[in-house]
Amino acid sequence: MRHDYIPKKLPHRDEQINCLGGIVAPVLRGSPCSNAFIYGKTGTGKTAVTKYVLNMLTSKSRELGSSVGICYVNCRLAGTEYRVLSSLCEALDVRVPFTGLAVGEVFDRFKQGLDAQKKIFIVVLDEIDALIKARGDTLLYELTRVNETLRHGRTSIIGISNDLRFKEFLDPRVLSSLSEEEIVFRPYDAAELQEILWKRAQVAFSENALQDSAVALCAALAAAEHGDARRALDLLRVAGELAEREGADCVSEEHVRQAEKRVEHDRIVEVLENLPVHSKLVLCSVYLLGKTKVSYSITGDIYGIYCELCEQSGLSPLTQRRVSGLISELDMVGLLNARVVSMGRYGRTKKIRLGIGRSLVRMVFSNSDRLRDLVGYVPTCLTGP
DNA sequence: CGTCCACAGGAATGACGGGCGG
């Protein structure tokens, strides 16, 4: 039931499989294939289909004895151009240190390795939008034109993105080169999700361990959330775990509902616990202000309390500029809701609220030795007249 | 209808911990 598992068959994705298969097929005859671009929201099977097709390609090419190299990189996890490039090098058995070299140097080594091995190399850049938004499209630009300088090797790029609008961030030259072929992954509907769940459940669950209605509910909940198969699978897996723990003989709708809460809860706690100290203090400030004030707070007030909390815990406060940035980051991950508003004569600022339950904040902070006392702290601005 | 608040958020720059090849 894990979503990194690639099943033998991917229901409702025949069209995309055939399409991608057709695009990469020329590789088997020793000629490079077109670059391709794959769009679709999370959990629509982009990664699964791509890996599935490329696995087939690998085994087929082994049969035929042709020399094909494939490298799959998740750009969001890699994070920087450097780490993406070093993954590419690793796939070619080119040794590079995990840091220290100039990006250009790593790129040169990659090119040399590629040329030396006379390979056709397929680069899969998953969640490529994350990289482009954070770092710009220089790497992509270089990659699209790497063939011009190669004597023997050839590269093709398969880009995968969750975000359709991300095209706007691309240089037109890169865009036209990259989207020689495009494949769009429509979200699954509830019926399709149900089928997917049942297929997987055949392997993962014993017979009669699932109530029909439980599976239907998983599918419905995930369908409501842009047809995310990953979410559907998570829900069913967690529901299964919950049922097992309480010794029930089958997974019911109620288990699924509990699983829904659980999945969300765990996600937030995970993010919350791994926050840097200063972000935690900012979050705590919002929490404290929310205790008394009306529904929202503004940047300046938050910063004031944040500074007090810093003093309380013996840290030197960051600048307001930085805290403003932290607030935006917290907004991005959903822990805060912040939106810019103008209050006329009284300036332009952000209205900020907690994006999660207050009890959750209290719970996580109380579990941390360092921050336990802060949730009970009363800011001076709230004690005065 | 202009002012002017209280910031937003971009750009440049720097400190820091890490690693390179020579």
Add this chain to the structure above:
DNA sequence: CCGCCCGTCATTCCTGTGGACG
């Protein structure tokens, strides 16, 4: 060991701005 480069986080300095107040 040196001089150089990397990514990350933060500071400093800055220009931009929606709209209530006067």
